[in-house]
Amino acid sequence: MDMVNIKINGMPMSVPKNYTILQAAREAGIDIPTLCYLREINEIGACRICVVEVKGARSLVASCVYPVNEGMEVFTNTPKVQKSRRLTLELILSNHKRRCLSCERNQNCELQQLCYDLGVEDESYFDGDNPETAIDASCAHLVRDNSKCVLCRRCVAACAEQGIGVIGTNARGFDSHIGCAFEMPLANTSCVSCGQCIVACPTGALTEKDQTDEVWEALSDPEKTVVVQAAPSIRATLGEAFGMPIGTNVEGKMAAALRRLGFDKVFDTDFAADLTIMEEANELVERIKEGGTLPMITSCSPGWVNYCELYYPELLPHLSSCKSPQQMFGAIAKTWYAKREGIDPKNMVVVSIMPCTAKKFEVGRADQSAAGVPDVDIALTTRELARMIKKAKINFANLPDEAFDSPLGEATGAGVIFGATGGVMEAALRTAAEWITGDPGAPVEFKEVRGTAGIKEAAYQVGDLNIKVAAASGLKNAAELLEKIKRGEADYQFIEVMCCPGGCVNGGGQPIQPAVVRNNVDLRALRAKALYDEDAGLALRKSHDNPAIQKVYEDFLGKPGSHVAHEVLHTSYQEQKGYK
Amino acid sequence: MQKRIGSLPFTGTPEQEAQLREAIARHKDEKGALMPVLQEAQEIYGYLPIEVQQIISQDMGIPMEEIFGVATFYSQFALTPKGQYKISVCLGTACYVKGSGKIFDRLSQKLGIGADDCTPDGKFSLEACRCIGACGLAPVITINDEVYGKLQPEDVDTILAKYME
Incomplete structure (x- = not known):
């Protein structure tokens, strides 16, 4: 690699030639503050927070986009630099709705943090015109309040990165604002509800539509039996909201916290993930044997299902008819479980904890x-x-590890790995391999489909079948596979698609990490590792070995793909229309 | 000021659409093709309504919002139709001092439309413009290529009457 010699704050160092000043400074142990910068997806040098002095340069330069060159001398923290950054922040604050105390992002806001770190003294120094901008709450999953927007365009970049692009910057100058084409509400567009814009937002301008009040209400209603399910990936991320290291598995504390919040039963979506595998693996084997539409594509990810319905309706027959684990859980809870416990399904409230905003849709x-x-x-x-746990003043870090309730809390390692890209595929292969070969010693690990690559392909010899599979995460990668199918070049039998890059561990409903973390740490890999580690340590790692699943089939469903299973666990899809 | 979005029904013809698609095909593979396509689209239709931007979006594979962002960034693009008679009132310094604001108000009241708007019959559109360099004639308005100068608010009525028949 070609290297260049530079000096940062007088310290000589040698860095690769293709580095920006920002990257070089980080190697020197200095995190230059940024606001608009998101590595690889939003490198536009727009916000001017990351400015530094370069010896001989006419003016301050934006370090996030400025390349290093031989002999360059950089100063990251001179009074001139500090003054400029402070001025920029004061100007941003001049029309920012500063309702920090009631803001959802209070204490987790990059603007707030910058103002504190960089020493803004008078937040109303340039107090100016503060137009009350319309709030867009047209979708089931999101609220946009432009009066808290700093126009960093990180949401726009995140949306474009998904290949969607329904939000952008409209008008110009002081009138610039984030919006949709023809200022239409987001609900009229082809937004898939993935929420990647929310986790990209540095402030409280984009938030999920908070439904915690509805849950508090249900919990206090003596008429209602309130059961909760937590998705596979939640145990790998919830700890972050309580200051724990990224990738800490908090399954036991989470179950304990849910119990302390007052849920009548604390269950696990992993159970329903196992159930999904039973139905999906069966559907796959049937399609292969009976000449059904192939490749079959998973339908667990509601952002992905929305995408298929909006952008590729002609490929809907490829989607597995299985409901997602969230929905399968609810369906079993309100039919089999409710009957067993003598609860009227009308009086049962199923709450799910999801990594995902599209689940609200x-x-x-x-x-x-x-x-x-x-x-x-x-x-x-x-x-x-996390907000509910904090509100209830539950001492999360010191909770004991507790188990989920039975029977809908029993799961195998196959269910656990649903939360990472490739996990559904691997879980399905574990079961399909055993069913096809009839050999309980059939392989458990299919490592080729693990990892954070956008598209992963593998081929497996299972009995006398050669199964070719692919797993894509992120909709741009999904689109690549879909185009291949349309061109007739896809010879896979089975494809897993997850809407969010990296799968659910990186979902739009997960704890928000600031850009400095997102830019320098592989969130997806760290969080996924927590799930694979848990799977590796479990005795039961194949969905069909789950005794609770076996019981449900014995008592109620019969066998996978039965008439009852279709009534309860399967669904259908329709083309959706929206402005693209 | 933010651009007004027109609400009059779209009246594009198949001929216009063919012209637009031809223009898109001509520019499609150029770098930065969106600008020339939007310019030609505006020449063809006089403005860039949602129906037109949708055709551009579909044919060029560019999201609607990206097109709308460009159309609202540059002042040369209009989202409201121009009338058969396009009235521009100069609000440059000299005209403004000489009372062109009152001329504008009179026109607005007579036609029943605001700035960047078009009458429902498609006859008149009204807009404010910056100095057109005819300060000696202040206050000045133009109707298509005709220039009317040294106006009093009352003159508006007689001028409009000429175009009304």
């Missing part, structure tokens, strides 16, 4: 009411759960 989908009432009532994000 999914609960309202048609054909998802196995017991005549919606399978799931309220889908909360990881962030909303």
Whole structure:
């Protein structure tokens, strides 16, 4: 690699030629403050927070985009630099709705942090015109309040990175604002509800639609039996909201916290993930044997299902008819479990804790009411759960590790890994391999489909079948596979698609990490590791070995793909229309 | 000021659409093709309504919002139709001092439309413009290529009457 010699604050160092000043400074142990910069997706040098002095340069330069060159001398923290950054912040504050105390992002706001770190003294120094901008709450999953927007464009970049691009900057100058084409509400566009814009937002301008009040309400209603399910990835991320290291598995504390919040039963979506595998692996084997539409594509990720319905309706027959684990859980809870416990499904409230904002949309989908009432009532994000735990003053870090309740809390390692890209594929292969070969010693680990690459491909010889599979995460990668299918070049039998890059561990409902963490730490890999580690340590790692699953089939469903299973666990898809 | 978005029904013809698609095909593979396409689209239709931006979006594979962002950034692009008679009132310094604001108000009241708007019959559109360099005639308005100068608010009525028949 070609290196160049530079000096940062007088310290000589040698860095690769293709580095920016920002990267070089980080190697020198200095995190130059940034606001608009998100590595690889938003490198536009727009906000001017990251300015530094370069000897001989005419003016301050934006270090996030300025390349190093031989002999360069950089000063990252001179009075001139400090003054400029402070001035920029004061100007941003001049039309920022400074309601920090009631803001959802209070204490987790990059603007707030910068103002504190860089020593803004008078936040109303340039107090100016503060137009009350309209709030867009048209979607089930998100609220946009432009009066808290700093126009960093990180949300725009995140949306474009998904290949969606329904939000952008409209008008110019002081009128510039983030919006949709023709200022239409987001709900009229082809937004897939993935929420990647929310986790990219440095301030409180974009937030999930908070439904915690509905849950508090249900919990205090003596008529209602309130059961909760937590998605596979939540245990790998919830700890972050309480200051724990990224990748800490907090499964036991999470179950304990949910119990202390007052849920009547604390269950695990991993159970429903195992159930999904039973149905999905069966559907795959049937499609292969009976000449059904191939490749079959997973349908667990509601952002992905929205994408397929909006952008590739002609490929809907490829989608597995299985409901997602969230919905399967609700369906079983309100049918089999409710009957067993003598609870009227109308008096049961199913709350789910999801890594995902699109799950808020999914609960309202048609054909998802196995017991005549919606399978799931309220889908909360990881962030909303953390908020509830904080509000209830539960001492999360010191909670004992507790187990989920039985029977809908019993799961195998196959369910656990659903939270990472490739996990559903691997879980399905574990079961399909044993079913096809009839050999309980069939392999458990399919490592080729693990990892954070956008598209992963593998081929496996299972009995006399050669199964070719692919796993994509991030919709741009999914689109690549879909185009291949359309061109007739995809010879896979099975494809897993996850809407969010890296899968659910990086979902739009997960705890928000500031840009400095996102830019320098592989969140997806660290969080996924927590799940794979848990799987590796479990005795039961194949969905069909789950005794609770076996019981449900014995008592109620019969066998995978049975008539009852179709009634309760399967659904259908329709083309959706929205401005693109 | 933010651009007004027109609300009059779209009246594009198949001929216009063919012209637009031809223009897109001509520019499609150029770098930065969106600008020339938007310019030609505006020449064809007089403005860039949602129907037109949708055709551009579909044919060029560019998200609607990206097109709308460009159309609202540059002042040369209009989102409201121009009338058969396009009235521009100069609000440059000299005209403004000489009372062009009152001329504008009179026109607005007579036509029943505001700035960047078009009458429902498509006959008149009204806009404010910056100095057109005819300060000697202040206050000045233009209707298509005709220039009317040294106006009093009452003159508006007689001028409009000429175009009303």
